[in-house]
Amino acid sequence: MRVVELFRVLSVADVRKLLDSLPVPSRRVEEVPLLRAAGRVLARGVRAPEDVPAFSRSTVDGYAVIARETFGAGESTPTLLDVVGEVRMGETPGRRLSEGEAMYVPTGGMLPEGADAVVAVEHVEVMGTLLNVYRAVSPGQNVIFRGEDALAGEEVLGPGMRLRPYEIAYLAGLGVREVPVYAPPIATVLSTGDELVPHETRDLRLGQVRDTNAPAICLLAEEFGARVRCGGIVRDDEDAFARAIGAALEDSDLVILSGGSSVGVRDLTLRVLEERFRAEVFFHGISLHPGKPTLLARVGERFVLGLPGNPTSATVVFFLFGRHLLARLAGEAVFAPIALEAKLRRPLASVAGRTDYYRVRLVREADGWWAEPVLGKSGLLFTLLGSDGLAEVPEEKEGYLAGESVRVYLLDTRQVAVPPPRKPREGLAARWTEKEE
């Protein structure tokens, strides 16, 4: 019998480092219409073609003034100004504001030249053409300045950013109609095992199991931005296996397999990859639970991710590392899944030297987030139902006591936003742009 080297095992931290630094082939760039670009990754930085907003405007219904003339104004000491006109929406004010003058401006209306602030209508009293101002405003108050959102020529979004509806709306405001994005990575998902049958199978023969890994992984990969081919079920037979992997490698950036990654006699993945495809195997095991028998290899410029067969293990590993790899293949600048700290409702056991991921339900209490572990075997899927996150017990810990804080990765596709390369604003805009009104 062939003696199998148990695993080339890496720690979770080392796998993350490896995935961060793995050289990946550069991607094809395509120009797509703005509204079709949500979820895609920017291939080049975007420069603002013009100042946005294109004119300084009021953020309140009120009166445009010269701020310094209102200094000292109060309930009993109003500043008196002449109302010299009204700005209409979508039109220019028509005249400059001089000392001693005020002009009515609606929210979003253009600020007249000479004015540098707006007093809200609540703080004035109109008496014919005279205006009593009962509250002082500082320069820039209640104004959005020209170029505060974007300055003509500046790089407003950087390459490697996954575009969300927020970035799309921002680009819409700039008049951008097409954006350069990377072609999404193509992933083929294969399930392996003689016991597996398609999930549509109505009546199972004893011993048969419906394929649940493919639905989970295909849908997750799609949510994480890949073009997915659900490649079906492959028998535990070396030739069938080699044929399926060979076909998938022809047109996929990533081949994702589930099952057949452990050390049992039927476990072929490693042998087929090394012997038939001369694959470079990065690791064949991660010191984590669930999901230890996970494999990552490269054949030429293409990657093969071998997930454990156990349904929860496959899903958890794909969530933690599969999407990290997909993010790299998609050209994303950073991979930073969102986690929050939560207090544990009950203790969690672990083994030192291994990272454990427990499925948890999150409950919001007055004193913050609490995590309720949903315990169960990794061969069962119910622990993922209604779970909001994965609580991490790092390898140096032997567990946590109830009430201790743990890090919980949210089980959805959100990631932290990448800050845009925007320049700090100068002058009055700098003083007001950071303020919340």
Ligand SMILES: Nc1nc2c(c(=O)[nH]1)N[C@H]1C(S)=C(S)[C@@H](COP(=O)(O)OP(=O)(O)OC[C@H]3O[C@@H](n4cnc5c(N)ncnc54)[C@H](O)[C@@H]3O)O[C@H]1N2
């Ligand atoms: N002697 C040892 N045995 C096992 C070890 C070990 O360290 N030493 N590790 C266990 C762990 S942990 C896992 S995880 C599994 C992983 O095994 P494989 O990746 O080889 O997966 P299979 O044996 O093919 O399947 C395991 C289990 O999952 C079911 N399965 C597989 N694919 C699917 C699918 N697409 N949809 C639904 N269910 C699936 C399969 O029927 C088995 O029940 O190895 C342990 N053994």
Ligand code: MOO
């Ligand atoms: O590691 Mo297995 O993947 O726990 O069930």
